[in-house]
Amino acid sequence: MTASPETIxxxxxxxxxxxxxxxxxRDRGGIWARFDPMRLATPEAYAADPDTVLDFYDHRRRGVVAAAPNAAHAxxxxxxxxxxxRGGRLFLCTQNVDDLHERAGSQAVTHMHGELLKARCTACGTVTPWRADLSRAESCPACATVGRMRPDVVWFGEMPMHLDAIDAALAAADLFVAVGTSGAIYPAAGYVRQARALGIxxxxxxxxxxxxxxxxDDARYGPASTALPRFLAELGL
Structure with a gap:
């Protein structure tokens, strides 16, 4: 393990x-164990039953708004x-669609799966901050089209965001750390092997x-709120 990495x-x-x-x-009792992602998190599901999809994301959005960052975010x-x-850089790439990293104070967060507190107009493509419920009665603040707003998140079958920036940051790193990931969703699950191939x-x-x-190469098991601060302390961070 790199003793004092400068680009993480x-x-x-x-x-x-x-x-x-x-x-x-994907854990036992997790969201996709209780709900069918094919009915709630695909472009086809939204086209077939937008009200059900929007209701599901309204519930999740309310949960994000009510949540607070924990010690891992901090x-x-x-x-x-x-x-x-000290002239280094931490590139923070998250699969999460919440804003807890930002609320904890992280200045640069790359959301590869989008952000739940934003809405995207499927008519003009404009992305707008959005903390309230989202219904088909809403109009786009940019083009005024009604009924074309959706959560600005990546659904199954869609391409993750910012892939070029992520690949460039990974190639420049001297330490790769994955925290709280299932290792089941690609391309994110493949980044560790990409790092290994680069000698990171x-x-x-x-x-x-x-x-x-x-x-x-290395693993630390335990709650993120304790295991991550302990690991970063070992690195002098």
């Missing part, structure tokens, strides 16, 4: 926000600031081994 790529998943009360997806914000002070040390921090656990 951190990938976070649902496990980081679980201790803030936001549900994970630790990453501190690490970002401390690395910047890798570490996972999780409650239990993810699907891609065998690809990591």
């Amino acid at each position: 790529f951190v990938l976070t998943g649902a496990g980081v926000s679980a201790e803030s009360g936001l549900g994970t997806f 630790a990453l914000a501190r690490a970002e600031a401390r690395l910047a002070e 040390p890798t570490c996972e921090i999780n409650l239990e081994p993810p699907d891609n656990a065998d690809a990591f």
Whole structure:
């Protein structure tokens, strides 16, 4: 493991926000164990039954608004600031659609699966901050089209966002860390092997081994709120 990395790529998943009360997806009892993603999280589901899809995301949005960042979010914000002070960089790539990293103080967050507190107009493509419920009665603030607003999140069958920036940041890193990820959703699950191919040390921090656990050089198991701050402290962050 790199003793004092200056450029760290951190990938976070649902496990980081679980201790803030936001549900994970693929664990036993997670969101996709209780709801069918094909009926709630695909473009086809939205086209067939937009009201049901929007209701589901309204419920999730209310949960995000009510949640608060936990110690894992705070630790990453501190690490970002401390690395910047010494001329380094923490590239924070998250699979999460909540804003808890930002509310904890992280200055630069790359949301590869979009952001639930934003809405996108499917008529003109404009993305608008959105904290309230979203219905088909809403009009786009930019083009005034009614009934074409959807959550600005990546659904199954859609391409994740910011992939070029993510690949460039990963290639420039000298440490790759995955926190609270299932290791089951690609392309994110493949980043550890991409890092290994580049000769970058890798570490996972999780409650239990993810699907891609065998690809990591190092592993720390426990709640993200304690395991992640402890790991970052070992790095002087």
